[in-house]
Amino acid sequence: MIFGHQKNIRIFSQYLKEKRFPHAVLFSGPERIGKRKMALEIAKYLEGNHQESFVEFSQKECSCRICSSVERDQFPDILEIKEEQGQISIQKIREIRKKLSLSSPYPFKIIIINKAHTLSEEATGALLKTLEEPRGNTIFFLLTSMFNILPQTILSRVEIFRFSLLSKEEIKDFLKNFSLSEPEKEKIAEFSLGKPGLAKEMAIDRNKILYYNSLLETIRNIKRLSIFERLQTAEEVKRRNETDDFLSLSNFWFRDLLFAKNGISQFSFSFKKEEIKKESENFSKKKLKGIIKEIQKTKIYLLFSNVNQLLALENLLLKW
Ligand SMILES: [Zn+2]
Numbered sequence: 001m002i003f004g005h006q007k008n009i010r011i012f013s014q015y016l017k018e019k020r021f022p023h024a025v026l027f028s029g030p031e032r033i034g035k036r037k038m039a040l041e042i043a044k045y046l047e048g049n050h051q052e053s054f055v056e057f058s059q060k061e062c063s064c065r066i067c068s069s070v071e072r073d074q075f076p077d078i079l080e081i082k083e084e085q086g087q088i089s090i091q092k093i094r095e096i097r098k099k100l101s102l103s104s105p106y107p108f109k110i111i112i113i114n115k116a117h118t119l120s121e122e123a124t125g126a127l128l129k130t131l132e133e134p135r136g137n138t139i140f141f142l143l144t145s146m147f148n149i150l151p152q153t154i155l156s157r158v159e160i161f162r163f164s165l166l167s168k169e170e171i172k173d174f175l176k177n178f179s180l181s182e183p184e185k186e187k188i189a190e191f192s193l194g195k196p197g198l199a200k201e202m203a204i205d206r207n208k209i210l211y212y213n214s215l216l217e218t219i220r221n222i223k224r225l226s227i228f229e230r231l232q233t234a235e236e237v238k239r240r241n242e243t244d245d246f247l248s249l250s251n252f253w254f255r256d257l258l259f260a261k262n263g264i265s266q267f268s269f270s271f272k273k274e275e276i277k278k279e280s281e282n283f284s285k286k287k288l289k290g291i292i293k294e295i296q297k298t299k300i301y302l303l304f305s306n307v308n309q310l311l312a313l314e315n316l317l318l319k320w
Pocket residue numbers: 044048050062063064065066067068
C-alpha cells in the first residue's frame with residue numbers, strides 16, 4: 001500500500017493498463033519518501049496476476065503468493081543493487097548482466113538501483129550499454145535523491161519521475177496504521193518532514209522522537225556557543241554518527257527561519273512557531289541564505305569526497 005504520490009500513481013496506472021510501462025525509469029526525490037516502495041509495488045503488480053487498476057492495487061495490501069514473496073525480499077526476479085562504501089562498482093552491473101542472461105518462469109525481470117548517483121564512472125558506462133540492449137521484459141528502476149549530479153548520458157536514457165515530500169495530512173493518514181496518541185502523531189508528522197520512511201521509524205521507536213527533538217535543540221543553540229563549544233558539538237555529532245540527520249534537520253530549521261523573515265508562516269516545525277519567529281530575529285536574510293547554501297554544499301561535499309567528515313562539519317558550524 002502506498003501513501004501519497006497520487007499523481008505518479010495515476011500516471012503509472014495508465015501506463016500499466018496500456019502495457020507500456022517504460023523499460024527504464026528514474027525516480028527522483030528526497031530519501032525515505034517511498035521511491036523504493038513504489039518500485040516494489042509496481043513489481044508486485046506486474047509479476048502477479050492482478051486484475052484491478054494500479055490505482056486500486058496501490059491503496060490496499062495484497063497477500064497473494066507473489067506479493068508476499070516480494071514483501072519478504074524473497075522474490076527471485078527482483079535484483080536490488082546498493083552502494084558499498086559510497087559507491088556502486090562495475091561488479092554490481094556485471095551481476096545485473098548475469099541476472100538478465102538467465103531464463104525465468106516469471107513475466108518480468110526487475111532491477112532496482114538504489115542511490116543511482118553513486119554509480120562509479122566505469123559502472124555508469126557498463127550500465128549505459130546494458131540499457132541500450134533491448135530486453136522486452138526487463139524494467140530498470142533507478143532511484144536517486146541527487147538528480148542534479150547524474151550524468152546526462154543516463155538521464156537521456158530513462159524516463160524521469162519526480163517524487164515530492166508528503167503533506168502533513170498524508171503523513172498523519174499513514175500514521176493511522178500505528179497505535180499512537182494524538183500528540184505523538186502530531187510530533188511525528190512534524191519531525192518526519194514529509195518522509196513516511198522516517199515517520200515509520202519514529203512510530204516504531206518512540207525514542208527517535210526524543211532524539212530528533214534534542215538534535216533540533218542542539219542546532220538551535222549553536223548560535224550561542226563559543227568557537228571551542230562549536231568544535232565540540234561537531235565532534236559529538238560525528239562520533240554519534242548523526243551527521244545526515246543533523247544536516248537534514250538544520251536545512252529545514254534554517255529554511256523555517258528564512259520563511260519567518262519573509263513573513264511566511266508555513267513552517268516545517270510549526271510546533272516551534274514561537275521559537276522560530278524569535279530566533280529569526282538573530283539573523284539577516286542574507287546570513288540565512290548563506291547558511292542554507294553552506295549546508296547543501298556540505299551534503300554534496302561529504303557524498304563525493306573522502307574528506308574528513310569532522311573537518312567539514314566544523315567548517316560549517318563555525319559559519320553559523
Ligand atoms: Zn498480489
